[in-house]
Amino acid sequence: MWDWDNAIEVFPLILKGLQVTLIATVFGAALSYVLGLIFALLRMSRLGWIRTITYWVVEFIRTTPLVVQLFFLFYFFVPNVLGIRPADPLLVGIIGLGLHYAGYTSEVYRAGIEGVPRGQWEAATALSLPQARVWRAVILPQAIPKVLPALGNYTIAMFKETPLLIVLGGVNEMVNMAKGFGGRQFSYVEAYTEVAAVFLVLSISAALLVQLMERRLGRQRV
Amino acid sequence: MTTAPLAEGSGESSGGEPATHFMVQFDKVVKKFGEQVVLDELDFTVTPGERVTLIGPSGSGKTTILRLLMTLERVTSGHIWVDGDPLSHMWQGGSLVPANEKHLRATRTKIGMVFQQFNLFPNMRVLRNVTEAPMCVLGLSKDEATERARELLEMVGLADKAGAYPSQLSGGQQQRVAIARALAMQPKILLLDEVTSALDPELVADVLNVLRDLAQTTDITMLCVTHEMQFARDISHRVLMFDKGRIVEEAPPEQLFSAPQHDRTKSFLRAVLEAH
Numbered sequence: 209m210w211d212w213d214n215a216i217e218v219f220p221l222i223l224k225g226l227q228v229t230l231i232a233t234v235f236g237a238a239l240s241y242v243l244g245l246i247f248a249l250l251r252m253s254r255l256g257w258i259r260t261i262t263y264w265v266v267e268f269i270r271t272t273p274l275v276v277q278l279f280f281l282f283y284f285f286v287p288n289v290l291g292i293r294p295a296d297p298l299l300v301g302i303i304g305l306g307l308h309y310a311g312y313t314s315e316v317y318r319a320g321i322e323g324v325p326r327g328q329w330e331a332a333t334a335l336s337l338p339q340a341r342v343w344r345a346v347i348l349p350q351a352i353p354k355v356l357p358a359l360g361n362y363t364i365a366m367f368k369e370t371p372l373l374i375v376l377g378g379v380n381e382m383v384n385m386a387k388g389f390g391g392r393q394f395s396y397v398e399a400y401t402e403v404a405a406v407f408l409v410l411s412i413s414a415a416l417l418v419q420l421m422e423r424r425l426g427r428q429r430v
Numbered sequence: 431m432t433t434a435p436l437a438e439g440s441g442e443s444s445g446g447e448p449a450t451h452f453m454v455q456f457d458k459v460v461k462k463f464g465e466q467v468v469l470d471e472l473d474f475t476v477t478p479g480e481r482v483t484l485i486g487p488s489g490s491g492k493t494t495i496l497r498l499l500m501t502l503e504r505v506t507s508g509h510i511w512v513d514g515d516p517l518s519h520m521w522q523g524g525s526l527v528p529a530n531e532k533h534l535r536a537t538r539t540k541i542g543m544v545f546q547q548f549n550l551f552p553n554m555r556v557l558r559n560v561t562e563a564p565m566c567v568l569g570l571s572k573d574e575a576t577e578r579a580r581e582l583l584e585m586v587g588l589a590d591k592a593g594a595y596p597s598q599l600s601g602g603q604q605q606r607v608a609i610a611r612a613l614a615m616q617p618k619i620l621l622l623d624e625v626t627s628a629l630d631p632e633l634v635a636d637v638l639n640v641l642r643d644l645a646q647t648t649d650i651t652m653l654c655v656t657h658e659m660q661f662a663r664d665i666s667h668r669v670l671m672f673d674k675g676r677i678v679e680e681a682p683p684e685q686l687f688s689a690p691q692h693d694r695t696k697s698f699l700r701a702v703l704e705a706h
Contacts, residue, residue: 331549331608334500335563335615336539345562349553 215398218389222402225385232301232370232381237363239306244313249343251318269311275375278304282376301373309366316358320351353425360418364411382406451514453478453619453651454499459508459518461494461675468494470675471508478513478618479649483662483683486672487698492655496621499653500543501534513540513618539567542617546624548604550596550611556583557592560611568615575614582610586640602633606640613644620644622654626661634658641665659702663687671695 250262269277281304286295324347332342371383380388382403390396454476461469469491476482484492497503498510501517509526510518519526520533529537550559560579564570570578583589586606588599596604605625612620622641626634638661645652645665656662662669663683671679671686671694679692690696 325547325549327545327547327549328551330500330502331545331551333502333538334541334543334545335611336535336567337563338535338566341566345566346551346553350551 210397211395214393214395215402218386218393218399219402221385221389222382222399222406225380225382225403226406228298228379229367229370229381232298232305232373232379233363233367235302236305236309236366236370239302240309240313240362240366241359243306243310245317247310247314248317248321251314252321266311266314269308274304274308274369275372277308278372278376281307297373297376297378300376301370301379304373305366305369309362312362313359316355316362317351319358320355321347323354324350357418357422357425360414360421364414364418367414368407368411451478452476452511453480453513454653455511456495457509457511459498459510460506461491461498461503462506468675469498472675472677474670474677474680476651476653478651480668481645481652481654481666483654483656483666483669484672485656485659485662485669485698485702486678490672491675492672493623496543496623496653496655499541499619500621501538501541504528512537539615540617541619541621542612542615543621543623544605544608544612544625546627548596548601548608548628550604550608552596554595555592556588556594556596556599556607559596559607560614563611564614578614579610582613583607585643586610587636600633601629602636605629605633605637609637609640609644613650617650619651619653622652622656624655624657626656626658657702657705659687659699671698673698 247262247266250258251266253259253262278300282295282297282300286300286303287293292299328346328350329342332346337346370381373379373381374384374387383400386396386399386403389399452475454474456472456474459469459472460467468489472491472495484495486492494503498505499512499517505518508518509516515537516526516529517534517537518529520529550556551562554562557576557579560582561570561572561575564575564578565572580589580592583592586609588603588606588610591599591603591607596607599607609625625641626637629637638658641661642664644650652665654662654666666683668680669683669686670677671690671692673694679686679690679695681691686695687699690699
């Protein structure tokens with residue numbers, strides 16, 4: 209049954225776990241924004257083989273479970289390819305989340321880029337602007353603001369998936385902290401309830417923020 | 431080269447160019463979209479400083495000509511020459527091969543285009559729309575580009591809008607900025623693709639007046655697709671009537687508009703006059 213002493217005792221631990229959760233989310237999201245953009249641009253490369261390879265990489269990422277990817281990174285990629293031994297579980301978690309969500313954000317970017325009217329490309333061509341400049345000064349500044357809400361939604365989804373990092377062991381995010389406390393006290397209900405409450409409050413706040421962003425973008429006449 | 435925004439000289443003369451030199455030359459140009467033949471072995475030439483208006487029913491290939499010149503489309507066969515150089519092709523080992531991206535990049539700087547839908551960059555202020563390409567492509571310093579842009583904005587009557595975003599301007603104002611933006615690159619050829627078609631009627635006059643001024647004060651070569659027959663009469667040296675990818679009639683405007691020879695021209699002009 210609910211025990212207030214337990215509830216009060218576990219709360220600081222949950223907040224400590226929250227720090228790790230937020231670190232994983234922030235860095236994972238940043239990685240997914242950067243990698244996703246790179247994937248999206250490679251998908252539109254002038255070279256066919258680059259487009260094909262990128263297509264299959266993105267498909268692979270999106271059609272295999274995150275947990276499998278985490279194990280692959282943990283046992284193979286990070287220790288053997290990146291040469292970090294033993295693989296730091298939090299680092300693996302961040303790379304895993306970032307890479308996995310890059311599969312989704314790349315599609316978001318692609319939709320945004322394809323949403324820029326063809327006339328913009330034509331005007332840029334008519335002015336002889338070099339390709340790289342067209343991307344940087346004309347296309348991306350129009351495409352990215354439009355997709356910020358969608359990126360925000362994926363970030364919220366990623367935030368809610370951080371507890372999956374528990375499989376790597378040693379990532380002391382909120383759920384892992386709650387699990388540890390529950391095991392010691394033989395009472396899980398307070399800890400998990402509080403974890404759920406923290407997720408609920410933060411997710412709803414973030415969702416409201418995204419909504420606000422959508423409304424502001426809707427008002428722009430660009 | 432001068433740093434003035436516009437080429438010097440005025441009036442009709444193209445200033446000592448040899449008669450054999452063409453600014454634009456189409457040589458048996460064919461353009462197909464799939465099975466549909468849009469341009470059918472088209473031959474025509476434009477001399478330096480000449481202003482040519484292309485008229486004809488929609489789908490007759492006029493806009494395609496401008497888009498081929500701007501390298502937004504590639505020819506199916508035939509050759510296009512601009513200012514003595516191949517545009518659609520390039521020299522390689524003494525023969526002409528289809529142009530690669532590098533060649534297109536180098537040659538298209540001679541040509542500027544104004545679009546029906548303006549196509550200003552909405553994420554840039556008006557001034558930056560006009561300075562972006564001169565700085566990035568011609569290597570002008572920020573001060574030089576800004577000075578040139580301000581002169582051009584003055585010319586199109588929008589000096590006070592330099593700090594505005596395109597979305598804050600009317601369609602007519604946006605189109606005048608687009609004209610300034612094209613001229614900032616000091617092209618030898620200016621392509622005007624139905625530049626007033628997307629405008630409310632009361633905004634058309636301002637845009638046309640800017641272009642009339644431009645025609646009177648510079649000797650820039652112009653190719654113009656328009657349904658504004660009075661404007662075509664005012665500015666052009668020659669009018670080409672297109673139908674089904676071919677030129678059916680060409681003449682100076684006063685002649686073509688008052689005494690068209692070809693039946694297709696007569697019926698087209700009647701239809702246009704009724705619509706207005």
